[in-house]
Amino acid sequence: MKKINFRSIKSRLILAFSGLALLLIIVVGITLSQVGNVVVIGVKLLDNRQPSRMQVEAVRSELRNTNILLHSYLLNGEASYVASIDDIWEKKILPINDTINNLKEKWNSAENLILLEKMTRLEERIRKKQQEIIENASFSGTNITIDITSFPEFKADSLMDPVALQAWISDEILNQQGNSPNNGKLFLEELNPLIISFDETTQTLYDNLKDETKALGNDAFDAIDQFIIIEVIVLLLYIIICIVLFRFIIRKILKSVDIVNNEVKILSEGNIPEEKKSTDDELGIVLEEIYSLSQNLRNVKAFALEVGKGSFDNDISVFNNEGEVGSSLAEMRDSLKKVSEEAVIRNWSNKGFAELGDILRKYSNNLSMLTDHVITYIVKYLNANQGSIFIVDENEENTNLQLAATYAYDRKKFIEKNVAPGQGLVGQVYLEKESIYLKDIPQNYVTITSGLGQATPKSIFIVPLMVNQEIFGVIELASFYELKGYEREFLNRVGENIASSIQAVKINEQTKQLLDESQQMTEQMRSQEEEMRQNMEELQATQEEMERGQSENIERVRAIEKSGIAFIEFNPDGIVVNADNTFLNLFGYSSLSEVQGKHHRIFVDSEYAASDNYQAFWNDLRNGVNKEGVFERITKGGSKIFIKGAYTYVKDQNGYIRKIYKFAIDVSSIYRQQQALLAEKEALIAQVEEINNHLKTDSSADLEALRHQTLEIKEQLLKQLQQNEEKLKRSLGLEKKKLKL
Incomplete structure (x- = not known):
C-alpha cells in the first residue's frame, strides 16, 4: 500500500476540502429546512388564499354585470341582453364557481366554508329569479329611459364603481316606475333583496380570506427573519473554519512558491539559473520544468547568435523544434533564410532590369542592333546556351514573325526566317499570348552545338513580348539547365520593357518614313495645286452649262405636260x-x-x-x-x-x-378607223379578184358587159378609197387639235 505523504499540497488540500464539504452538507441541510418552511407558507398564500379571494371578487363582479344587463333588458326589451346574461352565467360565473370549489379543499376555516355554501345557494336563487323576471317582463307603453351620462360619478375615460352604478340604476328605475310599473316592481321587490344578501355574503367571505392572507404573509416574514439569523450564524462559522484550513494549507505552499519564485525571477531578469533546486511537494515538478526551460533557453541563445551571423543552416534544436516556441523559432529561421534568398533574387532582378534598360535606351534608334544586343545579354545573364528573338512583321497581305537576331544558334534551323502565327511553338505563343516552358525536348527540335559536338537542351522557354495585350515579338531560349522560377519571371517582366522599346523603334522608323513621304507629297501637292485651280475653273464653266441644260430640260417637261402627251x-x-x-x-x-x-x-x-x-x-x-x-x-x-x-x-x-x-x-379612235378602212379595202380587193377570175373563165360574149361592170367597180372603189382617205385625214386633224400639235 502506497504511503500517504501528508506534507504534500495534494494531501493537505484533500483534508481541507473534505472538512469543507462536510460543513457544506450541514449548512445546506439547515438552509433547506428553513427554505421549506417559507415555501409552505408561500404556497398557502399564493396558490390558495390569494386566488380564492380574487375568484370571490370575480363572482360578485360578474353577477353585477348580469344585473346591469337585466336592467337594460327591462328598459327596452332587447333580446340580445338576455343572451349576454346567459353567456355570463355559463362561461364566467359557473367556471369561477368550479375554481372556488377546487380551492376550498385547502381552506381551514369552517366559517368560510359556510359562507361559500350560502353564496352558492344565493347564486342559484338569483339566476332563477332573473329568469322569472325575464319571462314576466312587459314592454307595452314602456317609456323608461336611462341616460348614463346623468350618473353623478360618470367618467367617460375611466372605470366607474359598479356598486354605485347599480344603486343609481335601481333608483332611476324606481323613480320612473310610474312609466313601467310592472318591470320595476319585478326587479326591486323580487330580485333586489337577493342581490343585497349576496353582496353581504361575498363581502364577508372576501374579508375573511383577506385576513387569512394577511396572517399568512406575517408568518412568511417571521420565517424569513428566522432563516436570515440562522444563515448568518452558519456563514460566520463556515468562514472561521475556512480561515483555519487556509492557514493549514498555505504555510507549506508559500515555502515552495518562494523557491519557484526565485527561479522565475532569475529567468525574468534575462538570466539562466545555474543550480538545480527541488522541493518534496508537487512544485518540485515545476522546478524540474524550469530547469528544462533553462536548458532550452541556452539553446535559444546559441541559436540567436548563429542566426545573427547569417548561419541559417545550423542544426541547433530548440524545444526539439516542437511546440509554439520551438516551431516558431524554426519557422523564423526558415523565413529569414527565405527572405535572404528573396533579397538575392531581387537584387539579381533589379540589376538585370537596370542593365537591360541601359541597352534599350542605347539602341533605341536601330531595331537590328537593339534585338541583337538584347538577345545576347539575356542569354548570358540567364546562363542559357542559345537564344533568338522574332519581331512581328505586319503588312497588307498577312502577319509573320520575322527572325531578327540569334545567339549561338545553328542557322539551319532557321532557313525560313519567317514564322506564321500558329506555326510551331513560336507561332503558338504569338496566338495564345502565353509563355511556354518545356523540359521534355524532342530529339530533333533543337540542338546546342559546340566545337566538341552537339546535344539536346534540357529546357526551352518561349516568351511573348507584349504591351497592352498587343504582341510585338517572341523570345526563345534553350539551356542545358532547367530555368528557375524567378528566372522565368524575370524574362516575363522584361518582355514588356523590350516590347515597349520595339514599339518605340518601330514608331520612330514609321514616323521618319511618314515624314519623308509627307515631304514628297508636299511637293506633289504644290505641283497639283495649279492643275486643281484650272480644273475648278473648268468645273465652274461646266456647272454653268449644266444649269442652262437643266433649265431647258425643265421647260421641255413643262411643254410635254401641256401638250397632252x-x-x-x-x-x-x-x-x-x-x-x-x-x-x-x-x-x-x-x-x-x-x-x-x-x-x-x-x-x-x-x-x-x-x-x-x-x-x-x-x-x-x-x-x-x-x-x-x-x-x-x-x-x-x-x-x-x-x-x-x-x-x-x-x-x-x-x-x-x-x-x-x-x-x-x-390613238384608239384613229386605230379603230384605220382597222375598219383596212377591212373595207380588203373586201373591195376581194371583189376585184373575183371579177378577174370571172373574166378568165367567161365567154367573149360576156366580156364587154364584164369590162363595163369592172370599170364601174374600179370607179366606185377609187371613190370609196378617196372618201376613206378624207375621213382618216379629218380624224388625224381632230386628234392633232386635241393634242395641240
Missing part, C-alpha cells in the same frame, strides 16, 4: 413610280395611289402578261433596248385602248439603268 415612270423591275394626270385620266384612274407601287402588267391583258413575249419586252428594256410603236393596253374598267408612244431608259452616273420612262398619246 401621257407620261409614266417605272423602275427597272416594271413597278410604277410616278405618272401624270394625262396618263391617269387616259386609263380611268382618279389618283396616283391607285397605280403607284404596282406592276406594269395591270395595263395589259392577263394572257399577254403571262407570255414569254411580255417577259422579253421587259428584259429588253432592262438591257437598254428602247421600245416604240402602237400598243394595245387595258384601262381600269377593263376596256381596250390603243396608244402610240415609246419606252426609254435613264442611266445613273455609273452607267446602270435606274428609271424607265414612257411617253404616249391615245
Whole structure:
C-alpha cells in the first residue's frame, strides 16, 4: 500500500476540502429546512388564499354585470341582453364557481366554508329569479329611459364603481316606475333583496380570506427573519473554519512558491539559473520544468547568435523544434533564410532590369542592333546556351514573325526566317499570348552545338513580348539547365520593357518614313495645286452649262405636260413610280395611289402578261433596248385602248439603268378607223379578184358587159378609197387639235 505523504499540497488540500464539504452538507441541510418552511407558507398564500379571494371578487363582479344587463333588458326589451346574461352565467360565473370549489379543499376555516355554501345557494336563487323576471317582463307603453351620462360619478375615460352604478340604476328605475310599473316592481321587490344578501355574503367571505392572507404573509416574514439569523450564524462559522484550513494549507505552499519564485525571477531578469533546486511537494515538478526551460533557453541563445551571423543552416534544436516556441523559432529561421534568398533574387532582378534598360535606351534608334544586343545579354545573364528573338512583321497581305537576331544558334534551323502565327511553338505563343516552358525536348527540335559536338537542351522557354495585350515579338531560349522560377519571371517582366522599346523603334522608323513621304507629297501637292485651280475653273464653266441644260430640260417637261402627251415612270423591275394626270385620266384612274407601287402588267391583258413575249419586252428594256410603236393596253374598267408612244431608259452616273420612262398619246379612235378602212379595202380587193377570175373563165360574149361592170367597180372603189382617205385625214386633224400639235 502506497504511503500517504501528508506534507504534500495534494494531501493537505484533500483534508481541507473534505472538512469543507462536510460543513457544506450541514449548512445546506439547515438552509433547506428553513427554505421549506417559507415555501409552505408561500404556497398557502399564493396558490390558495390569494386566488380564492380574487375568484370571490370575480363572482360578485360578474353577477353585477348580469344585473346591469337585466336592467337594460327591462328598459327596452332587447333580446340580445338576455343572451349576454346567459353567456355570463355559463362561461364566467359557473367556471369561477368550479375554481372556488377546487380551492376550498385547502381552506381551514369552517366559517368560510359556510359562507361559500350560502353564496352558492344565493347564486342559484338569483339566476332563477332573473329568469322569472325575464319571462314576466312587459314592454307595452314602456317609456323608461336611462341616460348614463346623468350618473353623478360618470367618467367617460375611466372605470366607474359598479356598486354605485347599480344603486343609481335601481333608483332611476324606481323613480320612473310610474312609466313601467310592472318591470320595476319585478326587479326591486323580487330580485333586489337577493342581490343585497349576496353582496353581504361575498363581502364577508372576501374579508375573511383577506385576513387569512394577511396572517399568512406575517408568518412568511417571521420565517424569513428566522432563516436570515440562522444563515448568518452558519456563514460566520463556515468562514472561521475556512480561515483555519487556509492557514493549514498555505504555510507549506508559500515555502515552495518562494523557491519557484526565485527561479522565475532569475529567468525574468534575462538570466539562466545555474543550480538545480527541488522541493518534496508537487512544485518540485515545476522546478524540474524550469530547469528544462533553462536548458532550452541556452539553446535559444546559441541559436540567436548563429542566426545573427547569417548561419541559417545550423542544426541547433530548440524545444526539439516542437511546440509554439520551438516551431516558431524554426519557422523564423526558415523565413529569414527565405527572405535572404528573396533579397538575392531581387537584387539579381533589379540589376538585370537596370542593365537591360541601359541597352534599350542605347539602341533605341536601330531595331537590328537593339534585338541583337538584347538577345545576347539575356542569354548570358540567364546562363542559357542559345537564344533568338522574332519581331512581328505586319503588312497588307498577312502577319509573320520575322527572325531578327540569334545567339549561338545553328542557322539551319532557321532557313525560313519567317514564322506564321500558329506555326510551331513560336507561332503558338504569338496566338495564345502565353509563355511556354518545356523540359521534355524532342530529339530533333533543337540542338546546342559546340566545337566538341552537339546535344539536346534540357529546357526551352518561349516568351511573348507584349504591351497592352498587343504582341510585338517572341523570345526563345534553350539551356542545358532547367530555368528557375524567378528566372522565368524575370524574362516575363522584361518582355514588356523590350516590347515597349520595339514599339518605340518601330514608331520612330514609321514616323521618319511618314515624314519623308509627307515631304514628297508636299511637293506633289504644290505641283497639283495649279492643275486643281484650272480644273475648278473648268468645273465652274461646266456647272454653268449644266444649269442652262437643266433649265431647258425643265421647260421641255413643262411643254410635254401641256401638250397632252401621257407620261409614266417605272423602275427597272416594271413597278410604277410616278405618272401624270394625262396618263391617269387616259386609263380611268382618279389618283396616283391607285397605280403607284404596282406592276406594269395591270395595263395589259392577263394572257399577254403571262407570255414569254411580255417577259422579253421587259428584259429588253432592262438591257437598254428602247421600245416604240402602237400598243394595245387595258384601262381600269377593263376596256381596250390603243396608244402610240415609246419606252426609254435613264442611266445613273455609273452607267446602270435606274428609271424607265414612257411617253404616249391615245390613238384608239384613229386605230379603230384605220382597222375598219383596212377591212373595207380588203373586201373591195376581194371583189376585184373575183371579177378577174370571172373574166378568165367567161365567154367573149360576156366580156364587154364584164369590162363595163369592172370599170364601174374600179370607179366606185377609187371613190370609196378617196372618201376613206378624207375621213382618216379629218380624224388625224381632230386628234392633232386635241393634242395641240
